[in-house]
Amino acid sequence: MKRIDQTVLQWKRYFINPTRDRATEIDINTFVEKHPSLKELLGEMENNDQFIEAIKLYNSLSQDDDHMANDPILTKILDRIQETTEIQPVNKMKWFSYALAGIAACAALVMGILWLQPSQPIKQPDTMELATNILPGKNGVRLSMSDGWNVELRSDEGGIITGDQLRYSDGSPLFDDGTQVNDAVMTLSVPRGNDFYVVLADGTKVWMNAESELCYPQTFAGENRVVQLTGEAYFEVAKDKSKPFIVETVNQRIEVLGTHFNVNAYPTERKSAVTLVEGRIAVSIEGQKERVLYPGQQALVTQKHLEVGDVNVDEYIAWKNDEFMFNEESLVEAANRIGRWYDLDIDVDPALKDIHLWGSVPRRENFGQVLKLIQLTNKNVKVEIEGRRVRFMK
């Protein structure tokens, strides 16, 4: 609208000022050439009578502030929005945080009861015992390099730092024998049941969730910093205005200068999401114009459609803070996340498709804690565990 405002100002000055300047005249005529419909408007303005008619019409539509309160159009609008607001909660954000606080309080209370009577809500105590023994994994994070090296990383470190020397987060070298790697393309693969983080050559930090893969160069040469991601990761991109940072996933491209955001793009799921915590990013998918995101917004890609909306960011980055957070998430969707983290094959009975989960649990804990939360939501959910196979039934 800036362009429109400038044009409005230019035209207004041109018509009110008797000493018309030649430059503006040429400017306006060139503009009219490009936009034929403006020819009509220009003609109207040159013809004083027509223009004054337009001004009269505009003026007849005015309404002073005193009468605004009784304006029938406004009354109609307010009646109609009141109908819709009653159905939808007005401020979902606030509402959600109150609800969460409430749930936390209830959960604490019920957890206490659960503790005293562990066998009551869970019909099969042996299932709970099995569940308690299921923990997130520890091994299997691999780093492969374009020059042929492929190493399994020590998970106890939790992260690696990219540089001329490849190091663990405690500073110890990746290769004990002093092997040098130069200008390689790295692929960091985090399996199910694990998470890991990497500091890239430019200082950007990437936290990777289970079953995710990040492909990045050992050093960023060229105009952009480009990495490829499959799965989920949280990025804290180091600021460098001269070199945009680009994350590519199967179907989207995220361009940033320096900011914090979460990308969730599992090829097995029908939705992928980019959630912005800080700064500003541009998200695009093939064949569509890029969309700019502001903090607190999420770009959701379903099939070939990109949609931007407001979300509660905490929900989407909870995993990075070692938490599972559910806000009315369907059991089916939640099962994917949970399964990925505990490396379980979870099967959900279609009869449970309307069950939605609420609340949060620490995810470093055993699977039993998650089960308790699920059973808090709905006591009728039955669980069967057999090795790494879990079935939720009615």
Add this chain to the structure above:
Amino acid sequence: MGKLGGDYMDREMENTIFLNNMCNGEVEGLTTAYRLYRQPLLFFVIRYVGSREVAEDIVADIFVKAWNARTKLRRIDSLRAYLYVMAKNASLNYLRRPQAMSLEDVPADFEETLLEDDDIFGNILRTELIKSIMEEVDRLPLKQQEVFRYTFLEDMSVEEISEKLQLSATAVYANRSRAIATLRELLMKKGLVVTFSLLHTLFLQ
């Protein structure tokens, strides 16, 4: 400059506040939006449908839709562009003509789309131009304002005006030409405000 600059900042502040209110689901925000855009939108829609009554219904619909899309309308420009595009679509719908553009999602800035649609661009320009001229008139000293309105909007003769305002004919003439001169002056000053707003835009975006 100081005063005009101040007005500009006040307006920006007011916009931010009411947009925020609206986004948060507060009805006062919508009422403010309505107060600001009611008149130009009615004018804009009448241009298509030719009837004030129909235009009032359409305008009511548009604001209900804007309310439902409020979380996507965080910037004043998005809101304004959204309202105009919806207004055109609703008008064409009423006239049973195919719609100009789909509004399933609301881009942060419609500007490019608007510039591509010649017809909507022309009509927005007409509306905004008249709106802003009338805003300038509102800034005139009271006597000049009255003379201006009676002369141009109510087609009153100099004699009628001088009788109504208890002024001599010479005074009416003087006020009329002063009104036009003041308008001109205001517009020149406004040039500074535009530069200022451009700077403002450049630094904030």
